[in-house]
Amino acid sequence: MKMDIAVELCGMKMANPTILASGIMGVSAGSLGRMAQGGAGAVTVKSISMEEREGHSSPVMFSFGDVFMNAVGYSNPGARQACIEFEDIKKIGVPVIGSVIGTKPEDFAEVIHALKDVPFDAIEVPLSCPHTPGFGLLAGQGTPEATTEITKIVRKSTRLPVIVKLSPASPNIMGVAKAAEKAGADAINMGNTHGPGMLIDIESAKPVMGFKVGGLSGPAINAMAVRCVYDLYESVKIPIIGTGGITYGRDAIAMLMAGASSLGIGTAVYYRGLDAFEKISGEMKAWLEKKGYSSVKEIIGAAHEG
Amino acid sequence: MRDDYPKTLEIKDIRDEAKGFYTIFLPNILQGFNPGQFVMLWQPGVDEKPFGISYFGKDKIGITFEVKGRFTKRLSQMKKGDIVGIRGPYGNGFPEPGKGCVIVGGGCGIAPLAPMAAKSASLIIGARSSDLLLFRKRFPDAVFVTDDGSFGRKGFVTAALSDIIESGKNISAVYCCGPEIMMQKVMELCRKNSIKCYISAERYMKCGFGVCGQCMCGDNVVCMDGPVFDADDMLGNPDFNSSARLKSGRKVPLAEYYAYRTK
Numbered sequence: 085m086k087m088d089i090a091v092e093l094c095g096m097k098m099a100n101p102t103i104l105a106s107g108i109m110g111v112s113a114g115s116l117g118r119m120a121q122g123g124a125g126a127v128t129v130k131s132i133s134m135e136e137r138e139g140h141s142s143p144v145m146f147s148f149g150d151v152f153m154n155a156v157g158y159s160n161p162g163a164r165q166a167c168i169e170f171e172d173i174k175k176i177g178v179p180v181i182g183s184v185i186g187t188k189p190e191d192f193a194e195v196i197h198a199l200k201d202v203p204f205d206a207i208e209v210p211l212s213c214p215h216t217p218g219f220g221l222l223a224g225q226g227t228p229e230a231t232t233e234i235t236k237i238v239r240k241s242t243r244l245p246v247i248v249k250l251s252p253a254s255p256n257i258m259g260v261a262k263a264a265e266k267a268g269a270d271a272i273n274m275g276n277t278h279g280p281g282m283l284i285d286i287e288s289a290k291p292v293m294g295f296k297v298g299g300l301s302g303p304a305i306n307a308m309a310v311r312c313v314y315d316l317y318e319s320v321k322i323p324i325i326g327t328g329g330i331t332y333g334r335d336a337i338a339m340l341m342a343g344a345s346s347l348g349i350g351t352a353v354y355y356r357g358l359d360a361f362e363k364i365s366g367e368m369k370a371w372l373e374k375k376g377y378s379s380v381k382e383i384i385g386a387a388h389e390g
Numbered sequence: 391m392r393d394d395y396p397k398t399l400e401i402k403d404i405r406d407e408a409k410g411f412y413t414i415f416l417p418n419i420l421q422g423f424n425p426g427q428f429v430m431l432w433q434p435g436v437d438e439k440p441f442g443i444s445y446f447g448k449d450k451i452g453i454t455f456e457v458k459g460r461f462t463k464r465l466s467q468m469k470k471g472d473i474v475g476i477r478g479p480y481g482n483g484f485p486e487p488g489k490g491c492v493i494v495g496g497g498c499g500i501a502p503l504a505p506m507a508a509k510s511a512s513l514i515i516g517a518r519s520s521d522l523l524l525f526r527k528r529f530p531d532a533v534f535v536t537d538d539g540s541f542g543r544k545g546f547v548t549a550a551l552s553d554i555i556e557s558g559k560n561i562s563a564v565y566c567c568g569p570e571i572m573m574q575k576v577m578e579l580c581r582k583n584s585i586k587c588y589i590s591a592e593r594y595m596k597c598g599f600g601v602c603g604q605c606m607c608g609d610n611v612v613c614m615d616g617p618v619f620d621a622d623d624m625l626g627n628p629d630f631n632s633s634a635r636l637k638s639g640r641k642v643p644l645a646e647y648y649a650y651r652t653k
Binding site: 108109110111112114115117118130136137138139141142143144145146147148149156159160161162165169283285287288290291292294351353354355357358 | 392393394395396398430432434435436437438439473475477596597599600601602603604606608609610611614635636637638639640641
């Protein structure tokens with residue numbers, strides 16, 4: 085029997101459940117194209133603000149063991165330039181999610197308006213970055229109140245599906261998720277990097293990260309991400325993108341069993357290469373076939389009782 | 391699991407190579423190295439940038455750089471015993487040079503080619519003028535070319551390469567690194583004469599290991615697919631010798647990118 089791993093998220097048809105997470109290889113149409121070639125079911129652009137941003141000084145990313153740390157600081161060419169960069173984005177052949185950031189709630193509407201001619205398939209708002217002043221957690225966007233306000237404005241600004249990306253470090257994930265759902269979000273991305281954390285070089289007595297602290301991703305945070313998705317599955321009705329440390333097919337399967345219906349994949353590009361998506365999908369498919377499933381959809385939420 | 395964070399080391403020596411060009415020497419902690427690969431060099435608390443390896447020995451490596459902006463200016467003022475960090479090597483490097491390999495380096499572009507110089511049949515080193523010419527003592531047999539004729543042959547490296555081609559010598563491949571306009575001319579000359587050519591490209595880099603997407607040149611990820619490219623791939627690349635991205639990711643004409651790099 086032909087094993088079917090295609091899924092649909094908010095009307096977006098994907099050949100497999102993997103989605104390139106925002107911030108990885110999302111600078112240009114060319115880099116996103118490479119991710120599609122590498123097997124991504126959908127891709128997300130690097131987050132776009134109204135104005136051009138250089139981001140933090142380097143190092144902005146590095147790894148040690150199972151931990152990957154980054155603090156890029158939302159470098160991006162700004163919304164007007166992004167319109168030129170991504171005008172031919174349909175060419176890459178998979179759904180493209182536009183990630184949009186702002187410091188004030190109105191900023192999100194302004195950026196979405198500026199990007200109105202870019203043929204995105206959905207809009208994602210990450211209210212959860214742990215390491216960029218003015219945005220995400222450092223701007224208080226990760227509370228139920230702020231999430232409600234921003235999601236409502238985003239909802240009014242676009243007809244595209246709206247995805248709200250949450251932080252696993254939030255003390256009230258369920259409250260924030262429910263607020264997003266109530267304010268009109270079509271899906272939850274659970275979630276962003278963990279931490280932030282810090283690595284200190286003892287020879288120079290300096291933090292290694294240019295911004296001193298960075299968000300944690302990679303295999304080390306996978307168990308926390310799975311727990312967040314598991315909890316969320318019982319709290320919200322909208323679909324969940326499970327993101328955090330998925331590196332191998334077995335991690336992808338566990339995340340689906342926790343209740344995710346699609347998978348955000350970023351740091352695996354580092355651990356497994358530019359074709360990480362193809363590898364993870366292949367491993368997932370092989371396991372599902374061995375177990376006699378006919379569709380990947382059969383295992384979504386399987387770890388929950390009843 | 392991989393470890394890709396900067397390992398800090400004491401500078402063993404710093405050498406004045408030419409006007410505005412220096413080499414810092416560090417203990418060799420690289421696990422394997424292919425000439426043409428690069429490392430990310432960290433100045434603790436300042437910034438981190440990619441550099442080629444210009445000297446590769448069992449105990450030490452050398453990084454030759456031109457003072458351009460804040461980072462390299464600060465680096466040039468460092469002293470023996472000061473601490474920097476490196477991670478890598480990254481990228482692909484050049485294929486093993488066969489007999490009859492001609493190396494062409496312009497400006498600081500000779501740096502990543504230098505570890506292979508002993509294996510080359512001919513070595514061409516170019517610069518704008520004699521005071522900017524690298525490795526005159528290190529490679530006394532090289533063909534030196536200056537734009538103004540203040541040392542060696544007057545003109546461009548392509549003329550020196552043309553002479554070797556026309557002499558009828560068997561050239562197995564040309565390895566080239568330098569300003570993109572120079573590499574473009576060398577690639578075109580090689581194509582016209584059906585000679586295999588590899589060039590080393592440079593773009594603003596952040597991660598060095600194929601994650602951030604910053605160093606895209608057309609559809610090529612310079613840090614992973616390159617930095618060494620077959621000329622056949624680069625001659626059709628829409629960004630090569632044309633445009634590059636600033637730190638923000640904004641694509642600009644190459645001249646604007648070069649000006650930005652001197653900040």
